[in-house]
Amino acid sequence: MTGYRTAPVAVVAAAALTAVTALAGCSDDDTPASVASKAASVASQGADAFASATAEAGERFDDVKNGVDVKGDVKLGTVTASGGRAEAEVTVTNTGGSQKSFLVQVNFTDGDGTFLDAVAVTAPDVPAGRSGKATARSNRDLSGAVKAEVDRAVRY
Known part of the structure; x- marks a missing residue:
């Protein structure tokens, strides 16, 4: 996909890790494995949102001929x-x-x-x-x- 930056996905993942790490103190299961699992889940959701939004827009551009x-x-x-x-x-x-x-x-x-x-x-x-x-x-x-x-x- 031309013009897309991959850095925002990494930033989303880092932000998700920070947020989950901060919230982990509020849960009953704050083991490192649990925190990592939660961070991976939130990061995955952020990456999925990025992929979904850009894929949908990309499909519309794929339909344009001779643009x-x-x-x-x-x-x-x-x-x-x-x-x-x-x-x-x-x-x-x-x-x-x-x-x-x-x-x-x-x-x-x-x-x-x-x-x-x-x-x-x-x-x-x-x-x-x-x-x-x-x-x-x-x-x-x-x-x-x-x-x-x-x-x-x-x-x-």
């Missing part, structure tokens, strides 16, 4: 919260010579740049020389300082 990379023609608005989910307005500019649609993958990260979620949105039928809008909404509730970044975008 042109237009990441530079996409701007994101400020991330807001709606019912616990993060949202960002996506604005695309059609610099092509005819009406086109756009597919944009938006990655949501925390303040440290750790991957939280990914979503693919479509801005259909944008006239030549005009702009179109879509809303990127996270697949699940996100909290804290959430940021959005364009991972990839195609015009087709």
